[in-house]
Amino acid sequence: MIMNFYKKNYDIIVIGAGHAGCEAALAAARMGCTTLLLTIDMDKIAAMPCSPSIGGMAKGQLVKEIDALGGQMAKASDASAIQYRTLNTRKGPAVHSTRTQNDKVIYSKQMKSVLEKTPGLDLKQAMVESLILEDNQVKGIIDQTGFEYEAVSVVITTGTFLQGMVHIGASRIEAGRTGEFASIGLARNLAELDLNMGRMKTGTPPRLHADSIDFSQFDIHGADTIPKPFSFSTRKISNPMLPSFMGNTNPGTHEIIRQNLKHSALYGGHIKGKSARYCPSFEDKIVKFPDRESHHVILEYEGLDSKEIYASGLGNSMPLEIQYQIVRSVRGLEQAQIMRPAYAIEYDYVNPLELTPGLEVKRTPGLFLAGQINGTSGYEEAGAQGLWAGVNAACRVQKREPFVLDRSQAYMGVMVDDLVTRGTQEPYRMFTSRAEYRLLLREDNADLRLSQIGYDYGLIDKEQLDLCKEILFQTKKEITRVKTTVIKPDKAVNTFLADHKTNPITTGIKLEQLLKRAQLTYEALKQISPPQNPIKKRAQNQVEIEIKYEGYIQRQLNEIKKFKDLEKIRIPMNFDYTHIHGLSNELREKLGLIQPKSLGQASRTDGITPAAISVLMVAISAYQKNKES
């Protein structure tokens, strides 16, 4: 069939095809919305402009959650991984996180291919110049050439492109990433919406040519010998695995920084944006930790077919001349050739307090924001928000209730709640310590937690849901068996216990008690007490985790119950705080800006007191009674 018309009306338009934009567009399309995804450069889809890696602490959990909700990140990662590491294996399963190193070209191609094949999703190259608004509601967009598209919801995921400014020493280049156009028109357009906006800074280390590095001067940095796939649905990993290398800076390196601080864009006064404390540039490390004589440098491959080496630890904003001095002062890098210089980049972001828990701009219904534009950092944080905003944009089209996971359901829920309740003063990154119910929000149970929700929203298929249900069913049944089975103290049992270096038993003991012993695993205990019918490996794993953590899990569940009580008390839309008797002016103003949806959310506002919560509770109740009568 020859297409004799071109489509100009969509349910949803997503601006930007980075990690947030791709997940947003895919989620919206999967929910049955006609979706248009616009990118400035068709060859830069889901690019990895910084570290060529996916996952890491807490980020791994986010990726697994995206996967559980039908997202693409984990699958694309498995298709492009050149190294797997499970972090924190010496600690318990709640804080295990997966990290892959990826071939960034394969990753990008993989994502583009999936986008192209997804029904209902159009992928086009265009730079958006402005939004079309009517009565403060979004109606569509206009591109740089004046071409218009209409839509019910628009999702903006522009990353570092809004008024992007790259700094290398004193040199300043207007760019979204080095060598790419910055988005200026859209930034101006957003500023006209009178949103509270700010400036942030991030940066990336130099890329070195592999042949110019003496790898013998570096240690091999540990990787998993048996890779465990990121996605719950990946069955096979086919790429060859590549090592990473670890070396160190030395006092000489640090001296070069000290001598040249005035040339640094960061310390020379060129950069005003706020940078993240967990991701300091090398200048920062030297200034803030002057006593350290050495910092790690980790060298990572950027791809199977690439000689580019990512020099983690050497991020800076010095002129190229000095970058050479810094790099070459490190043992093993004396001859190193810099293929791409390190740089710092400043960009605009929107204060996330402007957003609802659905990531919709409060004053501009229909406009959703996700990723770095919300003041976050990281591909995984972006991907998770992209999925969240995409689903909510679709919910708006389909007139469904907003999609909001709470802090007890997912890391995503923690992140969004943090952003829309507390805002952020620096690029926001996920950490496991931000999740108060960390023991329950594990990588291993991400799909078990979320598949029902994913299915209800049309994000995953029945097969995936049924698999999770089966695992949950087997787990529950097996836990009952483990809790009721009594092991008698016979010779075979005590020999088994002695072999596992744990105390013998003298009276009958519940299997559960044995499983709680640090020395014993479920796998081992199967020898003395196997389940009636074989159960799935994942169910076995769940049984072991739930029994070993049991006391603490129970405590977290009790806390969640209390937490939900406050979440249940809804605050009416556009609730007026200015006249609430007994609240401080500061709190009135803050709550008015945040417009929390529930008393629970209000209780997490900065500076709130228990008395103020009580006052609010009374005021909400009075308001509702007043409305009824």
Place this chain on the structure above:
Amino acid sequence: MNDTITAIATPYGSGGIGVIRISGPRSFEIASMLFSKTREPEETDTTLVSHRVTHGFILDKSDPDNIEVVDEVLLVPMQAPRSYTAEDVIEIQAHSGTIVLRTILELTISCGARLSEPGEFTKRAFLNQRIDLTQAEAVIDIINARSVSSLKFASSQNLGELKFKIEQLRTPLIDFLSRLEASIDFPDEVEAFEISPSDSDQLDQVIEKCREYIQQHDDACFLKEGIKVAITGEPNVGKSSLMNRILERDKSIITPIPGTTRDPIEEGLNIDGIPFVFIDTAGIHETDDLVEIIGIEKAKDHIADADLILFMKEPGSVFSDKEFQKIIPLENDLEKKVILVINKMDLAQENSDNLCLPTSDYARLPVIKISALLNQGVKELKEKIVDLCILDLSMTTSVVIPNLRHKKALELTLSFLESVKAGLAQGQEEETLAIDMKNSIDSLGTITGETASIDILDNIFNSFCIGK
């Protein structure tokens, strides 16, 4: 609002009756755990009839082998919604002695109630539509006023000092937690969490301090409630007469029949601004009378509890070490203060050769000669009592006195820290240690009103160099 709250509802230290109010879904259950229509626990559960006043006893069953009657009370059960809060409410009308009220309050807490927040009963009344809408602002004022007054109350106890001390406990704990969290969130950049001997010393010190502050609360209670002075001695030595002289009124039933005082009689008295509670105990002697035996057992408990003992004798009787030993065993009670009071001096011969003062270790105890009948020497006795106590007082008044809410928070902190300690000894994993550590920090935070969650990340970024 699914939990059950409790508080002393009557003003502090006034009136003859004190009321403890419990409100929430578990009120009736808690009441039936504590209350009995008889002095013994009942075989079947007491069925509480709403809006009917029931007479009975509050029992402390914490030690099943030794169930104690705390007080004789009237219980008023009120089923929802016909109560002040429109929830299930129990009011316990007890005797207003602070010891009694506090004991009952603590019992309700140990049975599962929570100490109420300032203004919480009123707030619940409002939220349950018990109070008119026009009163909403008044409710808010009550909440705010109570918060302020509880702050003022706390600051009258030197809140600044308390806050400072609690901060001192929190700081090392926050440091531990930061290290735990840093090792979890930055496994590649931060050394694995290990606890050094100096760390475990520090943890022990925090635990020790928590215990100390809890102890200070208990010690301070004796100040608020009075220093306990037990009057003891053989039957008919004149204990009740002395009590009346000290209190300057007629309270104990005085008869010439030995063994008249069967239940100890307590009475408060302020001497030179120091609160005392004088306890007239039953005379301790061999008897077959069952009622008297109970009285004597109680007397012994009171003596064991007392801060000061007035041991009474009459001229001519013998001070035997053996007799002393029964009442005041020296080995475990060297700290206990004892005054020997020789009564009935009016009957003594002019030359008091036959007084027979104690020998051996007991010889150094102070002796005061009085005549309760003629009211002679009682003033000197009072002075001696004050002298002996003043030393202790000067030590206790300068320290921080945590209130019951603080004490509960400290006990909670202590339990979490002990769990951390046990976990460290067993090589427990970081992520669960962190839960106990965080809970301990949070419960300390409730003392100082530190409600905002501590920024552990802030602490981590300041102490560790993290990043690419």
